[in-house]
Amino acid sequence: MSQTQSSLRMISLIAMRNIMSNKVKSSIVASIMVFGTMLLVVGTALLDSVESSMQKVVTSSLTGQLQVYSSQGKDELALFGGLTASLPEIGEIEDFSRIKSSLEEVPNVQAVVPMGLTVSTGSSGNDIDEVLRQLRDAASNNDAQTVASLSGQVREIAGSLLEEYADKEKISNDLNRLDKERAALEEVQKDAFWQDFTQNSQERLLFLDTKIAPLANNGRRFFMRILGTDPQAFKQHFDRFEVVKGEMIPPGQRGVLISKRTHERFLKHRVARELDRIKREIELEGRSLEDDELLQARARRLSRQYRRVTFQLDPSEVAQLEPKLRDILGSEASAKDSIKELIQKFLHVDHSNFDARYDFFYAQVAPMIELYRVNVGDVVPLQSFTRRGYVKAVNVKIWGTFQFKGIEDSDLAGVVNISDLLTFRELYGKMTRAQRAELEALRDSIGVEDISRDSAEDDLFGGSDEIAIVEQDSQESFDEFQDVEVMAREDRIKQVENLTYSQQELEQGLALNAAVILEDPDDIQRTRALINQKIQQDDLKLKVVDWKEAAGLVGQLIVVIQIVLYVAIFIIFLVALVIINNSMVMATTERMAEVGTMRAIGAQRGFILVLFMLETLVLGLGAGFTGALLGVGIIEILGVWGIPAANEIVRFIFAGPRLYPHVSLSNVLIAAGVIFVVSLLSTLYPALIATRIQPVVAMRGRD
Amino acid sequence: MRDSGSEDLIVKMSQVIKEYPLGKLKVQALRGIDLNISRGEFTTIAGPSGSGKTTVLNLIGCVDVPSSGDVQIAGQSTTNLSDKELTHLRLMKIGFIFQSFNLVPVLDVFQNVELPLLLQGELGASERAVRVKEIIARVGLSDQLRQRPNELSGGQRQRVAIARALVTNPALVLADEPTANLDSVTGNTIIELMKELNATQKTTFIFSTHDPKVMRQASRVIRLVDGEIVLDNDGIEGVVEATDGRGEVGS
Ligand SMILES: Nc1ncnc2c1ncn2[C@@H]1O[C@H](COP(=O)(O)OP(=O)(O)OP(=O)(O)O)[C@@H](O)[C@H]1O
Ligand SMILES: [Mg+2]
Numbered sequence: 003m004s005q006t007q008s009s010l011r012m013i014s015l016i017a018m019r020n021i022m023s024n025k026v027k028s029s030i031v032a033s034i035m036v037f038g039t040m041l042l043v044v045g046t047a048l049l050d051s052v053e054s055s056m057q058k059v060v061t062s063s064l065t066g067q068l069q070v071y072s073s074q075g076k077d078e079l080a081l082f083g084g085l086t087a088s089l090p091e092i093g094e095i096e097d098f099s100r101i102k103s104s105l106e107e108v109p110n111v112q113a114v115v116p117m118g119l120t121v122s123t124g125s126s127g128n129d130i131d132e133v134l135r136q137l138r139d140a141a142s143n144n145d146a147q148t149v150a151s152l153s154g155q156v157r158e159i160a161g162s163l164l165e166e167y168a169d170k171e172k173i174s175n176d177l178n179r180l181d182k183e184r185a186a187l188e189e190v191q192k193d194a195f196w197q198d199f200t201q202n203s204q205e206r207l208l209f210l211d212t213k214i215a216p217l218a219n220n221g222r223r224f225f226m227r228i229l230g231t232d233p234q235a236f237k238q239h240f241d242r243f244e245v246v247k248g249e250m251i252p253p254g255q256r257g258v259l260i261s262k263r264t265h266e267r268f269l270k271h272r273v274a275r276e277l278d279r280i281k282r283e284i285e286l287e288g289r290s291l292e293d294d295e296l297l298q299a300r301a302r303r304l305s306r307q308y309r310r311v312t313f314q315l316d317p318s319e320v321a322q323l324e325p326k327l328r329d330i331l332g333s334e335a336s337a338k339d340s341i342k343e344l345i346q347k348f349l350h351v352d353h354s355n356f357d358a359r360y361d362f363f364y365a366q367v368a369p370m371i372e373l374y375r376v377n378v379g380d381v382v383p384l385q386s387f388t389r390r391g392y393v394k395a396v397n398v399k400i401w402g403t404f405q406f407k408g409i410e411d412s413d414l415a416g417v418v419n420i421s422d423l424l425t426f427r428e429l430y431g432k433m434t435r436a437q438r439a440e441l442e443a444l445r446d447s448i449g450v451e452d453i454s455r456d457s458a459e460d461d462l463f464g465g466s467d468e469i470a471i472v473e474q475d476s477q478e479s480f481d482e483f484q485d486v487e488v489m490a491r492e493d494r495i496k497q498v499e500n501l502t503y504s505q506q507e508l509e510q511g512l513a514l515n516a517a518v519i520l521e522d523p524d525d526i527q528r529t530r531a532l533i534n535q536k537i538q539q540d541d542l543k544l545k546v547v548d549w550k551e552a553a554g555l556v557g558q559l560i561v562v563i564q565i566v567l568y569v570a571i572f573i574i575f576l577v578a579l580v581i582i583n584n585s586m587v588m589a590t591t592e593r594m595a596e597v598g599t600m601r602a603i604g605a606q607r608g609f610i611l612v613l614f615m616l617e618t619l620v621l622g623l624g625a626g627f628t629g630a631l632l633g634v635g636i637i638e639i640l641g642v643w644g645i646p647a648a649n650e651i652v653r654f655i656f657a658g659p660r661l662y663p664h665v666s667l668s669n670v671l672i673a674a675g676v677i678f679v680v681s682l683l684s685t686l687y688p689a690l691i692a693t694r695i696q697p698v699v700a701m702r703g704r705d
Numbered sequence: 706m707r708d709s710g711s712e713d714l715i716v717k718m719s720q721v722i723k724e725y726p727l728g729k730l731k732v733q734a735l736r737g738i739d740l741n742i743s744r745g746e747f748t749t750i751a752g753p754s755g756s757g758k759t760t761v762l763n764l765i766g767c768v769d770v771p772s773s774g775d776v777q778i779a780g781q782s783t784t785n786l787s788d789k790e791l792t793h794l795r796l797m798k799i800g801f802i803f804q805s806f807n808l809v810p811v812l813d814v815f816q817n818v819e820l821p822l823l824l825q826g827e828l829g830a831s832e833r834a835v836r837v838k839e840i841i842a843r844v845g846l847s848d849q850l851r852q853r854p855n856e857l858s859g860g861q862r863q864r865v866a867i868a869r870a871l872v873t874n875p876a877l878v879l880a881d882e883p884t885a886n887l888d889s890v891t892g893n894t895i896i897e898l899m900k901e902l903n904a905t906q907k908t909t910f911i912f913s914t915h916d917p918k919v920m921r922q923a924s925r926v927i928r929l930v931d932g933e934i935v936l937d938n939d940g941i942e943g944v945v946e947a948t949d950g951r952g953e954v955g956s
Contacts, residue, residue, distance in 0.1 A: 008830060009823045012816070019811030599807040602768050603869070604796025604824045606789060697768040697795070700807055701759055701881055 013609070017617040020589075027585050031618075032625040034578040035677060039629025040636070041574065042673040043665065045567045047637045051663035052655055053560055059657040060557065061549045062242040063406040063415060064229075066115065066517030067526050068533065069552035070101065073545045079515055080554025081119070082414050082654075089121055089227075095544070098423075098513040099506075104540045105518060110529045112521045113239050116423055116513035118230040120430040122386035124376065125224075130159055130215050132372075134207065136316070141203035151317040153196045156210065158313035160190040163217055186213040224268050224375065226384065228258065229418040230426020232508055239519045242409070248378035248402020254502045256425050257399040258384075260376065263416020265403045269375045273311055273349065274368060276304045277360055280351070286411065286659055288646075292353040301356075305349040312342050314371040323366060330362050378402050381498050386429045396428045399498045412654040414556060424503050427512050518546070556654065575676065579684040582618055586688035590614070590695070597692050598699035607693040614689035615682060622681030629677070630670050637665040714780065715877050715909050716742040716765050721774035723760050723932075734760045736932040737774070742911060744876065747903045749920050750913040752929035758913035759881050761929065765911065766799055766879045767791045779876050796824055800870030802880035802899075802912070806862040808854040808869075814841065815850045818868045825873060840868045844898060860891035864898065871902060880912035884919055896922045 021028045061067050064081045071079050072093025079092050095101060098116040105114045133155050140148035164187045171180060189195055190210070199206055233251040237243055251257045260269070266278065280300060283289045289297050315323065320341045327344040328335045334347050351359050376382055378400055385395035398421065409415040421429075520529055526548055533546045550557035590597070597610055644660030647653035723735040734757050742748055750758045763769035764776050767783055770791075776783045779798055783791065795801075800821075808817045818837045822828055828836065841847055844864040854862055863883060870878050880899070884892030896912075896919050903910050912923075920926055928936035 006826070008833075009826065012820065012823050015816065016809065016811055023811055595805070595807055596809055599801075599803065600809070600820075601792065602766070602795060602801050603821050604792055606792050609824070697792075698763055700801070700803055701763060701766075701768065 009609070013613050013616055014620060016613060017620050020617055021621055024589075028621060031578065031582050031585065032621055032628075034574065034581065035622055035625035035680070036629040036632065038571065038574040038578055038680075039626045039673045039677050040633040042571050042676055043630050043633025043669050044636050045571060046672055047633070047665040047669045048661075048663050049560070049564055049567060050666065050669065051661060052563070055657040055661060056556075056560060056655050057549060059242065059406070059409050059415070059654070060553045061523065062240055063409065064240070064418070064517075065549040065552040066239065067520045067523050067549055068518040068530055068546055069515055069549070070105065070114075070518060070533070070537075070542075070544045070546045071095065071515035073543050078554075079547060079552050081117075081418075082553045082556045083417060089119060092514055095513045095516065097510060098516065099509040099511075101516060101542055101544060102509060104536060104542060105516075105533060108529065108532050108536050110521050110525055110532070111518055113235065113519040115235045115239055115517040115519065116230075116232055116509070117516060118423065118426045118430060118512065118514035119418065120228050120230070120386060120426060121225070122228055122384040122429050123225050124382050124384045130156070130210075133159070134210055134215060137210070138203075138207055141200055141207065144200055146200060148317075149199055150196075153199070155313050155316070156214070157191055158309060160187045160214060162309040162313065163187055164191070183213075183217055187217065190214055226258075226260075226264065227418045228384070228421050228426060228429060230421050230423040230430070230513075232505075233259075233420065233422055236420065239517070240406075242406040243404060244407055246403045246405050248400070251401045251420075251422060254504065255399075255401075256422050256498060256501050256503070257401045258419055258421045258425065259402050259404045260400055260419045261416040262403045262405040262410065263413055264419055265374060265376070267413065267416070271310065271368075271371060271373050271375075273304065273307050274363070274373055276300065276307070277351075277363055280304075280356065281360055282411075284356070286653075290353065291351070291356055298352075301351045304351065305346050308342060308346040308349055311345050311349075311367060311371060315341065319370040323370065326362075326366055330358065376400055384429060394428065396425060397498050398425055408657045409654055411650070411659065413650050414654040422503070423508050423511070423513065424501075430512070430514075515552075556651070559651075559655065571676075575680045579680055582681075582684035583687060586614065586618065586685050587691065590688050590692045593692075594695055594699050595702075597695040598697050598701075601695065601697035602700040610693045610695070611689050614692050615685050618681045618685040619678070622677050626674055626677035630673050633673065634665050634670065637663050641665075713743045714741050715744050715746075715778065716740065716911070717775075717777040717780075718761075718764070719775050719777075721764060721771045721776060723757075723764065723769075724772045734932050735764075735771075738932075738934060740927065740934065740937075742909065744909055745903070745907045746909050746911075746925055747900060747923055748909075748911045748925040748927060749923035750911065750927050750929060751915075751920055752913075754915075756929040757932040758929055760932075762879050762881050762911065762913060765877070766801060767795050796821065797873070798876045800873065800875040800878040800908075802863070802866050802870050802878065802883045804882040804885045806854070806859070806866045806886070808862055808865055810854055813851045813853050814846055814857070814865050817854070817865055818872050821869060821873045837868075837872060840872045841865075843871075843902070844868045858891075859887050860895065863887060863891075863895050867895070867898060867902070871906065871908065874906070875908065877909045877911065880910065882913055882915070884914060884916060889916070889918065892916065892919060 060082070069079055069081070072095055075091055075093030077090030077092055080090055095116075102114045102116070105111055133152055137149065137152045137156070139145075140152060164184065167180060167184050167187075171177065186209075195206065234253055237250060245259065246262050248259075251259060267275065270278070280291070280297060283297060284291065291297050291301060324341055324344065327341075327348055331344065331347055335344055339347070348359060348362075381397050381399045383395045383397050404420065406415045518529075518533065520526065530546055530548060536542070537544045537546065550560065600610065600613075601607075641662050641664055644662045645656070647656045647659055647661065653659055718738050718740040721735055721738040721740075722733065724731040724733050726732075738757075738761065740761075750761055752758050760769070764771055765778070767776075767778065767786075770783070778794060781794070783794065786794065809820065812820070815837055818841055819833055822833045822836065838847070838850070841850060844867055846861060846864055846868070849857060849861065854865070857865065863886075866883075870880075878899075883899075884895055887895060899910055899912070900922055902908055914920055926936070926938055927934055
């Protein structure tokens with residue numbers, strides 16, 4: 003009806019005029035609401051973007067949309083790591099094939115992929131073994147010249163090991179053992195040890211094998227989280243998974259794929275790793291060697307690590323490398339510099355030479371040194387506690403390295419290495435709490451060492467590698483290791499390649515948890531309910547969690563962010579509500595005469611109610627529209643620029659180095675709904691007061 | 706008292722008593738008022754301060770209800786009406802002119818006058834515009850159509866109020882001391898305007914005043930003292946003179 007239209011127009015007009023005539027009050031209220039709406043749009047859009055990017059990454063790398071695991075476990079599943087570094091005790095699935103066949107009957111379930119996470123330590127051959135092998139050959143050939151040059155390398159290694167002892171003494175409680183070790187290393191440094199080497203080669207080599215090699219080997223332990231699974235099914239259903247080097251574990255074959263990050267971070271030559279890290283920080287985090295003091299400190303530390311390069315160079319390599327080094331160093335190199343000084347100077351990188359030296363390192367130096375402790379194709383002994391509490395070592399073939407697309411850079415994503423389920427079952431142990439604690443202590447010391455190294459630059463290197471510390475603390479626990487190590491490399495490979503298994507063997511047996519891959523990946527909650535029904539029905543004794551819960555701490559992060567955002571928005575709107583309410587209550591008393599007059603000349607209470615509500619509503623809609631527009635604008639701009647991930651965890655959450663957020667209609671609608679409700683709520687009380695104003699007040703009062 | 710047929714009576718008050726609470730006590734503002742006013746009258750209610758003039762107008766205007774007795778407007782008893790019905794009655798039958806003008810400050814002259822028509826919701830936009838402009842012309846403010854109240858003088862504002870009161874063609878227009886906030890010359894022209902509209906539109910006017918000069922314009926003067934009618938005439942010069950002052954007559 004045109005009447006209602008006209009009265010509405012009149013009411014809006016009055017509302018508008020009142021808003022305009024009270025500019026200060028209106029603009030305060032409006033700015034709070036603009037800000038609130040903007041925050042709401044930006045916040046929910048960012049949250050949605052993060053959630054969907056994270057969902058893509060998490061579900062298509064490790065978790066799937068849903069995960070099931072035993073309902074009997076003590077702890078909760080945390081595939082990307084939980085609150086503590088320790089592995090949670092999530093219970094066991096005794097026979098995976100049973101739950102597989104059962105769950106695959108549930109509608110929307112595409113596949114069920116078995117999993118089991120365990121920890122183990124690995125060991126690899128090392129530089130001294132190689133040097134000693136050459137030394138043995140040279141000695142048997144009576145090749146004095148080669149022996150002489152190799153002796154230089156051994157002394158280098160021993161020298162670098164000796165340097166660590168000052169630090170080791172500070173943290174070790176077995177000083178007696180340290181003294182013996184130091185004496186052995188000092189023995190090798192003496193010229194006397196080498197003088198008549200070829201005559202006494204057996205005895206000397208035995209000394210080197212038994213007294214020196216183990217010390218050098220100390221630094222060769224590494225720590226691995228192994229996720230056992232059905233490798234073929236894993237590859238098929240986790241499409242972020244890709245093999246980087248080497249090949250996929252072939253069907254029916256045992257073995258491990260090392261995550262590229264583990265390979266690059268823990269198994270790479272330390273100098274190469276440092277170079278990589280500096281490069282990464284320059285490229286990903288926009289830091290510069292020109293002015294970033296932390297980065298400069300790291301570069302300085304790098305040049306002190308020259309020994310790690312030099313002791314791996316044999317004489318022919320030195321001869322090859324020296325002229326090239328002099329070439330790249332130019333006037334920095336002096337004529338009397340030996341290879342040591344040259345490498346040391348070469349590693350002294352700065353802003354102007356970093357790129358050239360990085361390239362040179364990989365082109366010229368890297369081929370001559372052992373770039374990784376573990377290489378694709380190696381068979382390495384892994385060890386862990388068995389189910390009965392013994393230490394058990396298993397030889398496993400490293401088939402290759404892998405990464406998850408989009409989160410290649412993330413350490414979080416690189417936290418697991420993948421193996422077949424049978425290898426997992428061998429390594430998996432039901433550990434006692436004490437054993438577990440011991441293993442965690444090892445692991446923690448790795449982590450702690452790694453971190454403290456970053457901050458205390460003058461500490462340890464030349465010094466101990468982080469892994470050396472592990473060995474030091476754990477020597478007693480891992481006695482069995484030696485037996486495995488003794489086996490010749492060829493035998494190990496043969497042994498491993500003979501160990502095949504059938505799909506049935508893989509499926510009929512232990513798993514710890516299983517990923518449930520859905521046909522419609524968005525229909526998570528409904529499928530979850532269906533699976534729960536099925537679990538009840540078939541008495542599977544399982545619980546089912548969604549990807550967010552299964553991911554662990556990282557998954558909870560998004561919930562935390564959500565809560566923080568909503569609390570912030572709630573507070574902002576609460577403030578807006580209180581302010582609007584107060585100012586409107588004040589306005590009603592100021593406008594008693596006006597309201598009374600309108601009532602006297604025939605305005606019903608409803609008219610007054612609408613009049614007051616509309617005033618805030620107009621303000622709210624205006625502010626809401628502006629705020630939403632600003633919010634959408636901000637997201638659109640961010641969607642073009644991208645939000646850089648400040649650190650590694652954020653990089654994981656963003657599924658890459660930058661998040662390109664997008665805003666959806668629902669973000670705007672939610673904001674509009676909230677602003678609408680807040681406007682109404684904040685004005686309801688004052689508007690009700692206004693309707694109580696009696697028409698008789700119009701007859702009073704003078705102005 | 707007049708002998709008019711009840712169908713001609715616009716106001717009929719019978720035995721109206723109005724009490725106001727004053728702490729625990731009660732103040733009797735009106736002590737049994739019987740009053741009939743016919744269509745087309747131009748009546749003033751006079752009396753000293755506190756005598757009950759405003760109270761009588763409030764009850765006639767249906768913005769307040771009596772403690773006892775009955776008020777009939779245009780033949781309809783108001784005693785048992787709800788707030789909603791009273792409001793509707795005011796909207797349809799009564800126009801108000803206030804001492805302090807009481808225009809809506811954020812609306813311009815045209816919009817202020819249009820407001821009651823919009824509340825009635827009976828006329829279309831174009832009819833409304835014609836009616837509003839016509840009545841604004843009658844009060845002589847055609848040039849101020851788009852001005853806001855704060856841009857007008859007191860006299861002009863009261864003209865707008867008169868236009869607003871008359872735009873719905875009410876049966877009855879009530880004005881409580883419409884000239885109290887105006888200087889005497891302006892006040893006089895306002896009363897003259899009201900009188901002229903009374904003559905031409907046949908609209909019933911009831912207004913209160915302290916001012917004897919204003920009183921003199923009325924065709925009927927009802928004099929109140931202490932909540933009682935002490936005098937009621939048809940505008941005889943002498944009586945008006947006699948009631949001038951502080952109200953000794955009739956006490
Ligand atoms: N809301 C009220 N509460 C209490 N007493 C009231 C109220 N309104 C009026 N009165 C009292 O009722 C009596 C009549 O008041 P009323 O306002 O009708 O007088 P009036 O003739 O209009 O006076 P004035 O010339 O001063 O406007 C006075 O004694 C006054 O104090
Ligand atoms: Mg009065």
